[in-house]
Structure formats: structure tokens, C-alpha cells
Amino acid sequence: MPLISLANQKGGVGKSTTAVNLSAIFAEEKRMKVLLVDFDPQAAATRGLGFNPPELEKTVYDCVVEGKSASDVITKTGIDNLEIMPSNLNLAGAEALLFQRMARERVLEKVLRPVKDSYDLVIIDTPPSLGILTINALKASTHVIVPVQAQYYPLAGIPMLMEVLKMMREDLDHNVDILGFLLTMVDKRTVLAKDVRDSLRERFGDKVFKTEIPVNIRLAEAPSYGKPITHYDPESPGAKAYRELADEVLERLRG
Ligand SMILES: Nc1ncnc2c1ncn2[C@@H]1O[C@H](COP(=O)(O)OP(=O)(O)OP(=O)(O)O)[C@@H](O)[C@H]1O
Ligand SMILES: [Mg+2]
Numbered sequence: 001m002p003l004i005s006l007a008n009q010k011g012g013v014g015k016s017t018t019a020v021n022l023s024a025i026f027a028e029e030k031r032m033k034v035l036l037v038d039f040d041p042q043a044a045a046t047r048g049l050g051f052n053p054p055e056l057e058k059t060v061y062d063c064v065v066e067g068k069s070a071s072d073v074i075t076k077t078g079i080d081n082l083e084i085m086p087s088n089l090n091l092a093g094a095e096a097l098l099f100q101r102m103a104r105e106r107v108l109e110k111v112l113r114p115v116k117d118s119y120d121l122v123i124i125d126t127p128p129s130l131g132i133l134t135i136n137a138l139k140a141s142t143h144v145i146v147p148v149q150a151q152y153y154p155l156a157g158i159p160m161l162m163e164v165l166k167m168m169r170e171d172l173d174h175n176v177d178i179l180g181f182l183l184t185m186v187d188k189r190t191v192l193a194k195d196v197r198d199s200l201r202e203r204f205g206d207k208v209f210k211t212e213i214p215v216n217i218r219l220a221e222a223p224s225y226g227k228p229i230t231h232y233d234p235e236s237p238g239a240k241a242y243r244e245l246a247d248e249v250l251e252r253l254r255g
Helices: 017-028 044-048 060-064 090-099 107-116 134-142 155-170 190-208 217-225 239-252
Strands: 003-006 032-037 083-084 122-126 143-149 177-184
Touching: 003 017, 003 134, 017 032, 017 044, 017 083, 017 122, 017 143, 017 177, 017 217, 017 239, 032 044, 032 107, 044 217, 060 090, 060 107, 090 134, 107 122, 107 134, 134 155, 143 155, 155 190, 177 190, 177 239, 217 239
Parallel strands: 003 122, 003 143, 032 083, 032 122, 143 177
Antiparallel strands: none
16 A cells, blocks of 8 residues: 655645645546645645645644544545645644654654555655654655656755665665656746756656646646645646646556
8 A cells, every 4th residue: 555755855846736636636536545644834735625724623743742543633625535634833843842752753654554554545745854754754655756846956955865765774674665756847948947857867767757747827826726736727737747647656556
């Protein structure tokens, strides 16, 4: 049963957008039972599905800090087959508290253990850092997707993420498969997009997804309506690209 983290410590590369839209497509269009875990205090994925984070009574914080069980916190979304373990700013305080804990890298893994088998797929959104929250998400995961924004020169941070994955193998005896690098916010007209694609391919070969996510304003608008792109504008280029990505992800998972 795959658990996939979206991770890249660089901010604003499309982690949350990818987490929300892939989850919705797998759940509704591929008829898989999906759990989306929002493990970012910024709670973009929670908001993206129409929740107002400050108003939430129960969030993932209650599981990782207060010891509540996952099933107490998981709630239905407006999307068929998709449930969410939502987040809010409380989670920012979890970071300091986790540091005092034994086995502090395994807290999320333990929280998810009793529920994960009731889903076909778990997707975890992570914050833009390689701190204890992201480490917890990776420790709980079988796979990681690394979104890479095609608009700046973004590759500088990737070796550090690789280093963390290597540390997890060596120190925690936990292997996270890189399912793929995903080029996001691609503007075909720019030379920069081509440069980023070329250097990613050169370094990581066919670990780079064939599917690329174009710049599409509809993808940026959808979260303010609390909807995935497939509801907000199902025929938009962004929706089509995320459907294509979902197919490629399934192909890779089947190996
Ligand atoms: N393909 C796209 N085209 C246009 N805008 C996009 C696209 N993908 C994401 N965005 C917008 O870019 C911003 C950053 O995206 P997103 O929040 O998904 O990144 P993130 O990696 O999760 O950021 P953070 O590191 O802060 O969590 C958001 O405003 C989002 O709506
Ligand atoms: Mg995000």
C-alpha cells in the first residue's frame, strides 16, 4: 500500500497543488480510496479542499502531540472517496515538542499505522523545510515525489534532499523510493524551462516524469474556491496535466 510524500524544501514549487489535485483525481476518477495527510502548518492542502484551518477542532497536531487516534481526526471531504487528516498552525508548535520525544522521527508513521491499510493510497503534503515534520513524513512514506519549479534555477536544493534520504537509509534503515521528479509551472516559451528540464534529465534520467505541469492560472485560482482543479475547471490544461500525471504515477507504482 503506497504512501507518497510530496517533498522539496524549496517553497512554492507546487507540493500542495500536486498533493490536492492528485488526491482528488485518484479518489474520484480512479476510484481509489485516498487519504490526504496535510503535514504542513501552513495548511494549504486543507484550505485547498475547502476547510478553514483556524476553525478546525481536530487536526493532525492532536494526533502527533496529544496522542489522539488518526480515526478521530480524519474527516470526509467534498470529494468522493477522499478523506483528509487536516492541519492548521498548531502544527508549527509540534516541531519543538517532537524534539523532546523518543523516536521523534516515527511519530507520524505510528499515527498512520492503524489506518493506512483501509486506504488504497495515502498522500502526504510537507512543509518547505527538511526539519522534523518532513523527516516524519518521509519516515512514514514508501515513496516520494519531488516537484521542481521550472521557473527559477531550482536544482541547488535537491542534493540536500538526497542527503536526507541517504541518512534515512543509513540511520533509520528506511528506504524511500523516489517515484519521480515533477517539473511544475512550466512555461514552454522560456529557455529557462528547457534548461531546468535538461539539467534534471542529465542528473536523474528517467526518474523525471514525462508529464510536466504547465503554468496555468486556473490551478492558482482553484484553492480559493476550496476545489481541486478537476472541479474548478475540469478541461483546463492544468486538470489535463494532473490526470496524465496520475496515470504515470500508477504506471510507476505498478513498476
Ligand atoms: N502549475 C501552476 N500554474 C500556476 N500557478 C501554480 C501552479 N502550481 C502552483 N501554483 C501556485 O503557486 C503557488 C505555490 O504553489 P504550492 O502552494 O502548490 O507550492 P508549495 O510547494 O506547496 O509551497 P510551500 O512550499 O509554501 O508549501 C500557489 O499560489 C499555487 O496556487
Ligand atoms: Mg505547500
